[in-house]
Amino acid sequence: SQQGEEDPQALSIQEGENATMNCSYKTSINNLQWYRQNSGRGLVHLILIRSNEREKHSGRLRVTLDTSKKSSSLLITASRAADTASYFCATDANAGKSTFGDGTTLTVKP
């Protein structure tokens, strides 16, 4: 299976709830990044966490990284309808090339 796999594939929640997405990868990494993509648009970089970091926060986003389990999670707190998008993790392991997972499609219902 592919480096950088997200689960769940799709997530539907009510506005105000928290959304948690997970990402697993297979090889050693330099860093792991999370991106958001609105339908038909380019990707927006959300947060980068280095391999020696365990947790990082940015506004309503919280990312954790467990290198022993080769996994990461993205938590969006107090979700809003505008958070509706696809979320991808990407691992950066080799010469700057990022490998993307299949993404989690998040729907936040108002």
Place this chain on the structure above:
Amino acid sequence: GAVVSQHPSWVICKSGTSVKIECRSLDFQATTMFWYRQFPKQSLMLMATSNEGSKATYEQGVEKDKFLINHASLTLSTLTVTSAHPEDSSFYICSASRGSAGMDYGYTFGSGTRLTVV
């Protein structure tokens, strides 16, 4: 912040013609840019790494003669889809990084180009 401009945002072309897509880093220099392809509801697939002043590095299975990449300056990379066919219809996205191998800043992506070949 780092901005990458991609043009055009969408293009419709006839089968057999060629299409050029531009990717520009507006406020930083990018010695390396990346070109991705994305099918509907799927992830990004890296096509090639564009290196300023040298030949692009293509991923396995990507035809270099069909997808011509030119990175003539530190702020511009172009992808030309030659002799386009309907199966080339896809969403193409470029990215670049301010930092060394994306270590500190992640990657900045263009807004993508929707190519439809009829």
